[in-house]
Amino acid sequence: MSRWQPDARGRLERAALELFARQGFAETTVPEITAEAGLTTRTFFRHFADKREVLFAAEAGLPPFIAQLMAEAPAELGPYDTLTHSLETVAATRFDGLLDYLIARRAVIRSDAGLRERELRKQEVLAEAIEQGFLDRGVDEVTSALVGRMAAVVFNVSLDRWLDLGGSRTLLDLMQEHLALTRVTFAATPPAHSS
Template sequence: MSRWEPDARGRLAQAAMELYRERGYEQTTVAQIAERAGVTERTFFRHFADKREVLFDGGQALQEHMVAAVEAAPPSESPLDLLAAALDAAAGQFAEMPPEFPRRRQEVVAAHPALQERELIKLARLSAALREALRHRGVAEPAAGLTAETGVAVFRVAFERWAAGEAGPDLAVVLRDSLAELRALSR
């Protein structure tokens, strides 16, 4: 494959996931990923800081979509309804990609404590961004913080269930069901 073919970033991500699955995350090198994708190592580093970041590439876009959903919701929405809008936006981020990719990514992350730590950092940033969006919407503390933390917990639990194949093929349904379970618990 020529290094001038389009979508180098996508090819790198695909190559990384294939190699992580075949050889394991720890045993896979950037050189191997670049070679499999048909690009140079230099091209790899134009797209990703290191092999770990291939797994966390969509985190910022996910956060932006969830925050935008909170900001765009009608003014009369309750904090939990704002959370539901954010979770729907999250599901939309995954609707366009083949489910194998996030599921394989989850397997890799779950198998490595350092990657789990990075995942927790990503989720903490997501919670902080949601909290700030809720506060901008007029949700007072501690409700803004509790709603944001709850939203991240619902997302994480639902995503893990979906990635493990326990809850059906549609992440949006799993997210809504998980939020409904939370609402039932809080009654």
Template sequence: MPRWKPDAVDRLQDAALELFAEQGFERTTVAEIAKRAELTQRSFFNHFADKREVLFGMSAKLQEEVVREVEEADDAGPPLDTVVRAFGVVADKLLEQRRDVVARRYAVIAANPELLERELGKNAALTDAIADALRRRGCEPGAAFLAAGAAMLAQQAAFRTWTRPGETRTLRDLLPAAAEDLRTTVGAS
């Protein structure tokens, strides 16, 4: 009874996330991941440089897409909204179909200080890249820095809601509300 087999990348990612959650990131080997996915180590290394890459392989793609969306946005509104809209488009494309995988990935990262620092480094690089993209759109450097940081903050707030058990709204739905919450919190006087 052959069962339907999803893509090797998905199977390896699922197997890795299961094992990281069960026994910790450090204690999991590539051999175990390949075995759980019913694939060879060679197949693993065809897709990932190492086990860390299973967690962070998406970062470059995500950054590239967000930056492109910001650069190509044709709205002339506040930079925070431009970035939040860009996040929404990219979330629909890259994250929405795998809420469960993304949430499990984050749980693994949050449980390991070293991985968390790596994740924070990726987020800082993304923030810088967004600020650069805003500058290329004519935004003044100081405002670009603040708008990029504020957008990351709204994105993190939306992400926290999105990964709550039972939550059904999409990230794209949640992002504008998070930006509004930030405006209220920051602007209240």
């Protein structure tokens, strides 16, 4: 038999989310989490850089996944079509069965300003991955920066609304709607300053 129980990391993640949801993030100490998981405080910080990170480590794979999709997209696609292609693949393949977990997690994150900051940083990492994807496709720097961040906005607003609607519409459907809505808002009026 093993010296320790298996999946220390997963046990810490589950114990943390449960305690945060029950008694609040600030009101939960790391020793409480580790006691619940049968580990020590020091071990918690070996798995997660800080107390917040335990809520975000699970989704670390998303930025590289999007980067891979963008790299594999047909070379002839422009920035907008590369974006729709990649975002729609993500929406259609990576969020099955996570609705309840994500709703519980969002409630905890919304209850604490520090967690909200960490979430924004994770969203920025996603935006940077998309930006790098554009750069690798030869898109100029300014367009890459702008469209990378815009893509992250569409993704995050869609995910948020998907949770709001409790899954009654698909994430893919919402993302397509929001991409189209963005296009209409920015394109409907003639430019005020033409050169």
